[in-house]
Amino acid sequence: MTVTLTDSVKIGGLTLKNRLIMAPLQQYMGTPEGYATNHHIEFYGRRARHVALVVVESTAVSPNGRLFPSDIGIFTDRHVEPLRKITDAVHAQHTPVFVQLSHGGRKSSPEVTKRLIAPSAIAFDDNYGTPEALSLTDIESVVMEYRLAAKRSVQAGFDGIEIHAAHGFLIHQFMSPLSNKRTDAYGGAPENRARFLKEVLQAIREEVGRDYPVTVRISATDYAEGGLTPGDWAIMLKPLESGLDAIHVSTGGLVPVQPADVYTAYQLPHAAAIKPHFGIPxxxxxxxxxxxLADRILGDRLADMIAIGRPLIEDPDYAERLLMTRERQDDGERLTVLK
Structure with a gap:
């Protein structure tokens, strides 16, 4: 049977009404303390009408892991109620909502970070500065921050969690040999570099149980020699598959290198390369x-779901038109994109 964008799909035990997801979109509208505001309530609630799932922007698990001075956090119990107002607004549209849990590591905002940390003392660039390498005690503390954030995520009414392991932030820093030069149990071999993610996932699962959806967002390539590839991610994530419910495939962000060209579906080949290795979406x-294009991707089983972001910033009703319209495009051009 041919799969299309309007077909339902499951993430764990959660059934989605279609296969269109609202990707996490940074709003830069949090308070100095990291609280969500009325802007977030209106923004996410307004765009939740037709997508199958909303993923809220990166939400800091630690005051030292905030990505921007104006991002939102979930690092105290006081953050729960503002976030609950977001989930209530999305649920009013009969749509589930996930939170993206993040820690910036060496890419945490210098303006609000009191202690810059990373797997190894390697700077992203001069603007961020050189981080302090995490001790084993530090690692335990950060894992606990993820655990507490997961507990608060449930309290805030989120239907699932996306672990942010992409775009050069802390978990990605552990995964890549370009940023992880450790010689202990958290560095070196792929299974060691994946240990931090494994412990974060275990801590989250101990809080939320196995039936609560947990996904991971990754950067499939670092766009740099010696960096991660889809094959590397397949090796590191496969042992964790039993604890995950989906893999969200992005690219880049670990080093100050941009892709040579950003074209239609430019990240799709990486998702397509990862998909055959896993039984989860x-x-x-x-x-x-x-x-x-979305239907072609799904029909050819290059991916199981499609996430969109920027069009929803400009047009909150974009998802409705995307789902209702079957556009005509030149098949030859689309085939070129999908090769």
Missing amino acids: VIAVGKIYTRS
Whole structure:
């Protein structure tokens, strides 16, 4: 049977009404303390009407892991109630909502971070500065921050969690040999570099149970020699698959290198390369903005779901038109994109 964008799909035990996801979109509208505001309530509630799932922007698990001075957090119990107002607004549209739990590591905002930390004392660039390498005690503390954030996520009414292991932030820093030069149990071999993610996932699962959806967002390539590839991620994530419910495939962010070209569906080949290794759904993202292209991706089983972001910033009703419209495109052009 041919799969299309309007077909239902499951993430764990959660059934989604279609296969269109609202990707996490940084709003830069949090308070100085990291609280969500009325802007977030209106923004997410307004865009939740037609997508199958909303993933709220990166939400800091630690005051020392905030990505921006104006991002939102979940690092105290006081953050729960503002976040609950977001989930209530999304649920009013009969749509589930996930929170993306993040820690910036060496890419935490210098303006609000009192202690810059990372797997190894390697700077992202001069603006961020050189981080302090995490001790084993530090690692335990950060894992506990993720555990507490997971507990608060449930209290805030989120239907699932996306672990942010992409875009050069702390978990990604552990995973990549470009940023992880440790010689202990958290560095070196792929299984060691994946240990921090494994412990974070275990801590989250101990809080939320196995039936609560937990996904991971990754950067499939570092766009740099010696960096991660889809094959590397397959090796590191496969042992964790039993604890995950989907893989959201993005790219880049670990080093100050941009892709050579950003074209329609430019990240799709990485999702397609990862998908055959796993039995759980794979989410593709990156300039997939037409119904015909989305259906082709799903029909060819290059991915199981499509995430969109920027069009929803500009047009809150974009998802409705995308789901209702079957556009005509040149097949030859689409085939070139999908090779």
